[in-house]
Amino acid sequence: MRIGTSISTKKLDDACINEYKIPLILMMENAVLSAIKHLDINLYNNYIVVSGVGNNGGDGLGIARQLKARGKEVKVFIVGNIEKITPCSKTNLEILKAMNIPYIIIDTKDENINLLKKLEADIKNSHVLVDCIFGTGLEREIKGIFKDVINVINENKNLVYSIDVPSGINATTGEILGSCIKADKTISFEFYKRGFLKYETKKYVGNVVVEHIGIPEDILKKYDDNEYITSMNFVKDNIKDKNKFSFKSDFGKITIFAGSKGFSGAAFIASEAAIKSGSGLVTLVCDEDIQDIISSKLSEGMTANYKEEDRINKLIKTSNAIGFGCGMGDNETTLERLQYVLNNSDCPVVIDADGLNVLKNNISILKKYKNRIIITPHLGEMSRLTGKSISYIKGNRLDVAKEFAKENNIIVLLKGYETIITDGKVTYINPTGNSAMANGGMGDCLLGMITSFVSQGIEVFEAVICAVYIHGYIGDILSKKMYTVNATHIIEKIPSIMKKFNIEINL
Structure with a gap:
């Protein structure tokens, strides 16, 4: 439309x-x-x-x-x-x-x-x-x-x-x-x-x-x-078909940098969402003191900690997509890790939460990266990134997102009712999602879905649009019977909704 x-x-x-x-x-x-x-x-x-x-x-x-x-x-x-x-x-x-x-x-x-x-x-x-x-x-x-x-x-x-x-x-x-x-x-x-x-x-x-x-x-x-x-047909036309000849290598290898002490939930949600969205291989890189907690929950994913430098370097070099930022802390260490990932990777990187917070005085980093960057700010994070007030952004969301994307040659996903996705040239407005989803963990879930879709070989911009649509679509279905929809509820439904879309592709 x-x-x-x-x-x-x-x-x-x-x-x-x-x-x-x-x-x-x-x-x-x-x-x-x-x-x-x-x-x-x-x-x-x-x-x-x-x-x-x-x-x-x-x-x-x-x-x-x-x-x-x-x-x-x-x-x-x-x-x-x-x-x-x-x-x-x-x-x-x-x-x-x-x-x-x-x-x-x-x-x-x-x-x-x-x-x-x-x-x-x-x-x-x-x-x-x-x-x-x-x-x-x-x-x-x-x-x-x-x-x-x-x-x-x-x-x-x-x-x-x-x-x-x-x-x-x-x-x-x-x-x-x-x-x-x-x-x-x-x-x-x-x-x-x-x-x-x-x-x-x-x-x-x-x-x-x-x-x-x-x-x-x-x-x-x-x-x-x-x-x-965004229309449902756009999503169906762009999500990847799973046919009987597919291997896990056909659906991407991703690395997610997330979590810190007290924020193991963010790391789990982001990783589990990526797994349920269909990625072939998912590895979470997190602090050593939460690795065991996550490993015990993340049955189908792998984990690594920051002391495993050689392994992390290999993960960064071989990933098809990287997610970064959920629950990592707004500190110098997070900034250093983000810079390292951007300087040494050869794939699209999705940045959320504390990955965005550490950029507030370091926007120039975005322009130096040779591959695609996707940022996923809410209004507060966008305010810190741009220096514009939340009230101004609320009244001018589309223009603010487009200008920032164009200026920094990135994809901006500005969260909120009717989420905006833009690369500065083309813009999509997402019609799905509702206030029942307004709770902690939703952004972590979305980061995992976006990173997964990118890794599966969907064109980067289209992958972001599709992930946002399906994320909200699931929320809309669940909210018909649930007062509050949590990230774990969304994650549970991802495979069945993806199957529904996949079947309709092949009809």
Whole structure:
């Protein structure tokens, strides 16, 4: 699923009209028919359509016509200076008149107290309100009659379905422009709007569905911003098939540097997750004083301690992927070990937790490494790495992650709701995972999964995307029956979920 902005939306419209000679009225009708599929007309009979005078308003007028044609009760309110109605919207208005569908104009020039009361009463007596006041082009603050109408809707609504964007959101930035419709569902066209990714918009957009309206694929590719939401099909297309001729050597050899006194759990979780994710050989390197503890639990993995220098050197040189950082401690020793691993390895390295903490004043290390580096920070770790406040990163997650990845030539996995994965050029937003997973050990589990997927020969960027998706996917399944989902719960389910995906690959 592509992510787009108001700019990319405008470019698409212009290209369709000017390059492909597709009339705007035809695209509007495609939008209308696409939206109708998501208005739950099998459940509800009474609809209010509130339209503006721009092209988004034209979508609303077309939707009112289609609802009426399907036998629904429809009342239409048009908000704004009717003299400024766009040509396509005017065409749909003329059709509305010809069909004798009643409508009320709430004009910016008039005193509209009685009309607002009429709107309030009709909303209370309806099942669904369809919001088509403003579209993706809105950038100014909402004031006057528009604000009054939005307030009436929010205060009296039953269900609100917004078309393309809830009226009042900046589609690009997610900024709430003074006042905004609180939608239960948003039916967006061609793109998942970038502004919807901002945490503050979640209470306004509701459930988001994205519909195609017949724009040719080569135009979509031409104006693609290289920002996507991960789909299950993407994951299935990229995870490695296990066929009957496979050997353990076909699924990678990995080394994980993790754990210290008091933090043996982090080391175990990361290693066990890598094993369960399908790596051929997994070795944990840890402090000597926790090695016996881990060895007794890690039945299918091997362990080494830092005194075994020759063995560690061989592991570093022969690994297909390395995971580093979980539970190691934020200290000079961890930094020295990270530098040693980076300077002597020839494979991708995944850095998490204390591996990130020791980088906060040593970012230049990242640029010196000749192979791929993946970092997996949460907001606090990203704040320490970038020097930016957590509140700033929250409001600008996508841009902060992209800039840091590009500047340091690495892959950034910025954790949180709708985790971001980017190499600075291409960005994926992960749709899986939930708050039941918000507890210690989840990051250790994810590090093990990512390191495993990389070692198995999946392209590095794709491996990260797939691991994050499956990690959250398992959490979503478990959270349906569990209040809290722990890392060990995820690990137990990895083999069965991977098998499910693997079977579907071969169908």
